Amino acid sequence: MRQFNRQSRSGRIMLAVGLGALVLGASGCTRIRTHQGYQVDKLLVDSVQPGVDNRASVEGTLGRPSFVxxxxxxxxxxxxxxMRSLAFANPRPVSQTILHVRFDAAGNVVAVDRMGLEQVARISPAGSKTPTLGRHRSLFDEIFGNIGAVGAGGMGGGGSGPNGGGPNGS
Incomplete structure (x- = not known):
């Protein structure tokens, strides 16, 4: 009977360790949600009115801007x-709000514009090389391309002084 108790206790310990490992392994696949930047409060944003508010009232209502x-x-x-991502994947934007407040020279609100994810540029690299403009030179052109270019006419080689000598005329 005592041996049966030891086996059941070790079985429970092994089961607990197995479940713990399963929980830790599954937690690596969870979705990660993050928020970056300004916390948008729709009621406060809607309270900013063109022609009524100025810089001081906008800063009092919405706070300091993300950038000017x-x-x-x-x-x-x-x-x-x-943003949202899986454990080791690149994060991707789920939603975005850019609030653009425009002021006139006197500091009064002229317009309040909202932009969303439609303004996010999607860039997909073309393979492992970046295309460039200009000549396409091979490795050998890069290494041996300067041969013959050194000492070309007017480049400061010898024989340019009077009497065919050096720069001192000797």
């Missing part, structure tokens, strides 16, 4: 993005 236009302080941007 580099070509003058007339444009403020609030960027929000939700």
């Amino acid at each position: 236009s580099q070509f003058g302080p007339q444009d403020w941007y609030y960027v929000s993005r939700d």
Whole structure:
């Protein structure tokens, strides 16, 4: 009877270890969701009105922008993005909101624009090489291409002085 108890206890331990390993292994395949940037509150965003609000009221309502236009302080941007990925895969955007607040010279709101995922550029690389413009040179052209180019006419070689001598005329 005592031997049966030891076997059942070791069986339970092995079962617990097996279940623990299964849970850890399955957790590597879970979806990972992340949020980057500004937390969009639709009610606050809708409260910003062109012709009514100014820079101070927009900053008081929405907070500081994610970034300001580099070509003058007339444009403020609030960027929000939700990403999703599997454990080791590259993350991809699920939703995105870019709130673009435009101001006039006096600092009053002129327009509030919203953009979404339609503005995300999808870039797919073409293989392992980047296409470039210009000459296509082989390895041997790169290595031996300068042979004969050194000392070409007008490149500072000897024999250019008077009497056919060097630069001092000797």
